[in-house]
Amino acid sequence: MPELAEVEYMRRHWDVALGATVTAVELHLRARLFRGVDTAALARGLEGATLTASHRTGKQMLFGFGAAGWLGLHLGMTGELRVEPAAYPAGRHDHLVLRQPGRALVFADPRMFGAVDWTPGAQPPGWWLARPPEILERGFTPARLEAFLTRRAKAPLKAVLLLQEMFPGVGNWMADEVLWRAGLHPARAAGSLDAAGRAALYRELRFVCRGALRSIVRGVDGHWADPPRGWLFHARWTDGGRCPRTDVPLVRETIGGRTTCWSPAVQKR
DNA sequence: CCAATTGTTATTTA
C-alpha cells in the first residue's frame, strides 16, 4: 500500500544512516527484485561507500553513495525499509541488508513486487534526471494536466490518475480520495471534463498530496500514520462503508482494472 | 480451496 506519503515516511527511516559507511552488503540474489541489476557491481560499489544523500520522486526512492553510485529502491506493494541492530540476522523476506557500524539497513519485501536499481558513478541515473514534476511542485501546472487528460481522453479517470508519468506517487487509495473530493465519477472519461471539472481535479490532487504528507509522514508507534479523520480513506477498504460527507453507502467495484470505491451521492456520471 | 489484494510491466486488443 505504500503511496506518496508512505514512501516518504519509509525514505526518512534511513536518514539516521546518513554520513555512515557501509561495511558489508548482503543480497538475496534469487529475489526477483534484482532482475536486470548487476548485483556484483552493486555489492562491490556499496562496500566501503558512505550514504550521502536521500531522495524520492513519486513512489521511487534514490539513495546516493558519494561518487560510488546511486541505489534506487521501489517498495512495490509490500516493501519496507527498516533499521535493525548491527547483529540482526537477515530474515526470509530481507533481500538487501547494508551493514554499518552499530546498525543494519534492511530492505524487505515479502511479495517482491518492488525493485532495486544500481547506477555506478557520481552521475544520477537517467530516470532520476528525467523525472516528471511532483504534484506539489511548480512544474505541475493546470495546462499540463489538461494536455494529459486530452491525450488520454477515452480512458476512465481512475486509470489515468494511476499513471505515474503524470501523477507521481498517486496510488489506489489516493486516486479514490481525489475523485471523491472533486465530485468526479471514477469511470468518467478523462477527456469529458469541463473547465470546472479540471480545476476541481487539479485542486484536490494537490490537497490530497499535501494532506497525506502532513499527516502520514508524522508516523505513530514506529509506523506511518493514517490520513486525517473524515477522509474517504477510512471507509474505502471494505464493503459496507459509508460516505463521510453524506453517510450514503459507498460503492465498490472494479474500474480501470483496480478496486475502486466511490460515493454515488457525491460523484455523478 | 478459492477469491481478493497491491503497483508495475509485459502482452494483447482495439
Next chain:
DNA sequence: ATAAATAACAATTG
C-alpha cells in the same frame, strides 16, 4: 502507429 484493456507477477489473508 498509439492508446486502452488485460494478464501476470508472489505471497498472504479472509
